[in-house]
Amino acid sequence: xxxxxxxxxxxxxxxxxxxxxxxxxxxxxxxxxxxxxxxxxxxxxxxxxxxxxxxxxxxxxxxxxxxxxxxxxxxxxxxxxxxxxxxxxxxxxxxxxxxxxxxxxxxxxxxxxxxxxxxxxxxxxxxxxxxxxxxxxxxxxxxxxxxxxxxxxxxxxxxxxxxxxxxxxxxxxxxxxxxxxxxxxxxxxxxxxxxxxxxxxxxxxxxxxxxxxxxxxxxxxxxxxxxxxxxxxxxxxxxxxxxxxxxxxxxxxxxxxxxxxxxxxxxxxxxxxxxxxxxxxxxxxxxxxxxxxxxxxxxxxxxxxxxxxxxxxxxxxxxxxxxxxxxxxxxxxxxxxxxxxxxxxxxxxxxxxxxxxxxxxxxxxxxxxxxxxxxxxxxxxxxxxxxxxxxxxxxxxxxxxxxxxxxxxxxxxxxxxxxxxxxxxxxxxxxxxxxxxxxxxxxxxxxxxxxxxxxxxxxxxxxxxxxxxxxxxxxxxxxxxxxxxxxxxxxxxxxxxxxxxxxxxxxxxxxxxxxxxxxxxxxxxxxxxxxxxxxxxxxxxxxxxxxxxxxxxxxxxxxxxxxxxxxxxxxxxxxxxxxxxxxxxxxxxxxxxxxxxxxxxxxxxxxxxxxxxxxxxxxxxxxxxxxxxxxxxxxxxxxxxxxxxxxxxxxxxxxx
Numbered sequence: 310x311x312x313x314x315x316x317x318x319x320x321x322x323x324x325x326x327x328x329x330x331x332x333x334x335x336x337x338x339x340x341x342x343x344x345x346x347x348x349x350x351x352x353x354x355x356x357x358x359x360x361x362x363x364x365x366x367x368x369x370x371x372x373x374x375x376x377x378x379x380x381x382x383x384x385x386x387x388x389x390x391x392x393x394x395x396x397x398x399x400x401x402x403x404x405x406x407x408x409x410x411x412x413x414x415x416x417x418x419x420x421x422x423x424x425x426x427x428x429x430x431x432x433x434x435x436x437x438x439x440x441x442x443x444x445x446x447x448x449x450x451x452x453x454x455x456x457x458x459x460x461x462x463x464x465x466x467x468x469x470x471x472x473x474x475x476x477x478x479x480x481x482x483x484x485x486x487x488x489x490x491x492x493x494x495x496x497x498x499x500x501x502x503x504x505x506x507x508x509x510x511x512x513x514x515x516x517x518x519x520x521x522x523x524x525x526x527x528x529x530x531x532x533x534x535x536x537x538x539x540x541x542x543x544x545x546x547x548x549x550x551x552x553x554x555x556x557x558x559x560x561x562x563x564x565x566x567x568x569x570x571x572x573x574x575x576x577x578x579x580x581x582x583x584x585x586x587x588x589x590x591x592x593x594x595x596x597x598x599x600x601x602x603x604x605x606x607x608x609x610x611x612x613x614x615x616x617x618x619x620x621x622x623x624x625x626x627x628x629x630x631x632x633x634x635x636x637x638x639x640x641x642x643x644x645x646x647x648x649x650x651x652x653x654x655x656x657x658x659x660x661x662x663x664x665x666x667x668x669x670x671x672x673x674x675x676x677x678x679x680x681x682x683x684x685x686x687x688x689x690x691x692x693x694x695x696x697x698x699x700x701x702x703x704x705x706x707x708x709x710x711x712x713x714x715x716x717x718x719x720x721x722x723x724x725x726x727x728x729x730x731x732x733x734x735x736x737x738x739x740x741x742x743x744x745x746x747x748x749x750x751x752x753x754x755x756x757x758x759x760x761x762x763x764x765x766x767x768x769x770x771x772x773x774x775x776x777x778x779x780x781x782x783x784x785x786x787x788x789x790x791x792x793x794x795x796x797x798x799x800x801x802x803x804x805x806x807x808x809x810x811x812x813x814x815x816x817x818x819x820x821x822x823x824x825x826x827x828x829x830x831x832x833x834x835x836x837x838x839x840x841x842x843x844x845x846x847x848x849x850x851x852x853x854x855x856x857x858x859x860x861x862x863x864x865x866x867x868x869x870x871x872x873x874x875x876x877x878x879x880x881x882x883x884x885x886x887x888x889x890x891x892x893x894x895x896x897x898x899x900x901x902x903x904x905x906x907x908x909x910x911x912x913x914x915x916x917x918x919x920x921x922x923x924x925x926x927x928x929x930x931x932x933x934x935x936x937x938x939x940x941x942x943x944x945x946x947x948x949x950x951x952x953x954x955x956x957x958x959x960x961x962x963x964x965x
Contacts, residue, residue, distance in 0.1 A: 341657060353647075361617065364634040365599065368619045371552055371632045375541055376621045379628075382533050387507065390524050391489055393434075394509035398487075401428055401440045401520050405513050417516060425451045428520075437496075437528060443519045445483055447476070450518060471503070478510055482519055487511040496525060534626070538563050541630075542570075549607055549635050557594070557627040559586050579603035580613060593622030593629030607635050730806060730839060731766040737809065738762045762804070769802050772828060787824040792859045792883070795827065799834040800857070803842070810846045812853045815944075819860045823883060823960045826930060830958075833926040836919040837887050837954050844891035844952070854944060856888040885956040890949035893939035902937060933958035 405424050412420050428440040428451060442451035447464040463479070466472050474492040481488045488510055493503035508523035541563040544552045554563040559575025577586045583602045592598050597620060604616035618633030738759040745751035796818045800807070807814065838855065845853040862882045894902065903924040927935045933956060940953045 337661065341661065361636075365617065365619065367546070368550070368617075368632040368634055371544065371546065371550070372619050372621045372630050375537075375544070375552055375630050376623065378540070379537055379623060379626070382537065386526070386529060386533065390507050390526065390529055391509065394489075394507060394522055394524060395487075397433065397438065397522050398440075398509045398511050398520060401431075401522070402511055402513065404428065405516075405518075405520060409513075409515055421450065421516060421518070424516075429453045434524060434528070438522055438524065440520060440522050443475075443479065443521075445479060445512070445517050445519065447479060478508070479519065482510060482512045485512075494523070542567075547634075550632065552630065552632045554631070555586055555589055555593075555629045557590055557629065559590065562628065589618065589620050589629050589631050592620040593631075594624075595622070597621045604633065604635060607637060728770055730803065731769050734766045734806065735763050738766075765801060788827055789822055789824055790827045791820060791822045792818055793820045795830060795834070796857060796859060798827075799831050799838065802831070802835055803838055806839070806842050807855075810842055810853065812842060812845055812855060815854055815856045817856075817858045817860075821861055825883075825958070825960070829926045829930050833923040833931075833956075834885070834887070836923040839919065841887065841889040841891065841952070845889055848891060851890060851947075851949065852945065854890050856886070856942065858884075858886040858888075860884045860886075881960050883956075883958040883960050885958070886953060887956075888940065888942055888951055888953045890942050890944060890951045893950045894937065894952045896939075899937065899939070903935075927956055927958070931958050 404427055408423050408427060409420055412423070425442065428442070430453075432439055439453045440451065441449070441453070443449055443463065447462045449458045449461050449463065452458040463472060463475055471492050471494055474490060478488055478490040490508045490510065492506055492508065494506045495501075495503055504525045504527055506523045506525050508521050510519050510521035512519050538554065541552050541554055545565065551565040552563065553561070553565070555574070556562055559573045561569045561572050561574050564570055574586045575590075576584070578584050580603045585602050585604075588600050588602060592600050599617060599619050601615065601617045603613050607614040607616075614635040614637045616633045616635050618631050620629055620631045622629055742751065742756055742759050745755060796816060800814060841855050845855070860883075862884050902920050904921060924935060927933045935957075936955045938953055938955075939950060942949045942951050
């Protein structure tokens, strides 16, 4: 017959897997679903970033391509002009040479007249180009645009910069066959502004004349601008990509919408109040860069849309070249991806739910089978379980007794460790009295001092029993004690050892009264001091010194000074530092000195329990912290390496 708890156990075995599997399936499904959503958000951010960066590179590529084309055309402009001028002059030179060769016996004046009449009507470069003839003496022989200049001498004219340039060219041709010359001259029908002009001049030596022609650079530059703008006008890419150009006054020079060309659009503003044209021009004047605004029209939709634009400034032409892309295309793609992901998530959810249902059915059948098998064998094992329980109880009682004996043995070992030094002190003091008495040098004062030491040691032995008893007593009580008393009681208990080893104590005790477990704190401090005494007793090359400090610190000061310590929310702390100049602790064992039974001394000198007990007292019973490190100690104009034990105790009540 099964009792109620056993029946409940079988029911739990039968049904709990079903519930757990269903819950796990729902939880896993939810986690997968929400993780997919999270991944979707990350994917969208990555895609958005990649989309923007890729399209930035595309629009930048198109703008920089146009910019490079213009720069290339600008670089080739002068060379192309020079080539055209030279070709034209060589044509005129061929005419002059032909006329001269056909009239070998004719007077030079007559031949020159024929040459003038042959060249005078020739025009080229849309009527701007013509040929002129000067002789090397400075006389103007032919000037089709201004015939009144003919038969005058350049040297006799007003010596402005242009005339000086022409004279310099003539002087050069006296020693050379041909030369180019840059000057500023009026255009036909324009007598107010001089324009930069390149001329090419070539000497025909038989007649001592120079034939030449020239071209205004801004005319060629304007032609190139027209060709480039026509080229830009035809640039399109993707569904909505194109290149646009503004001049710095705001006039549209190129745009996919031809009706915008030639219009001043400096006041063009988007829906957010951004002055589009002015922003493009300002960025162009800076050099180059990206801007964003609401585009007035997206070619594929005919509606405004957010746009990111790359701008490059062509400073000497005062052009702003730009191209951009619309973010609406990206949003459309993101919406499509979002729908696809939701479909995937829903499909995944249904699939996992179906698997969960099938798995639950299988587990129900399996759990039912197991439950029935357990029910059959439960009674059989029930008796055996009771027998095992009885046997285990006997084993537990034996283990308890063994544990109790081990604890008593450990306590006896600890007491023996704490008694070793006081017993040595008693023995030393008693031997001293006997020796002084045998030598007949015993005085009342020395006898009294030795007896006082014996008395204090015996009192310490008695208190050690109480301390160890209190160590295992959970109802220990704190007492009111002064820091000065803590120091004096601690040093008094080991004063004989200190004197026997000729050790000096430098103390710095800030006096105030606190509530604490005095006996346990004294025991911990004595263990540290005994270790320092043992280390110093092996040294003979220095003044053996222990530095004992007790101070009161608040939380703010501790944070700055005592980083290794664990600082809780307590405001006030007791700080105790014990240092010696005994060369410190080896780094390889420094982290082990608080371990139980760890010692570097001979077995007869130590058990390795002292610093372990100190650590337990400070951390477990006084709720403090202890840290050991090596430090440099300046003392009497020298510097020594030594061990420094730092104890930090939280205190709630301070009586000054």
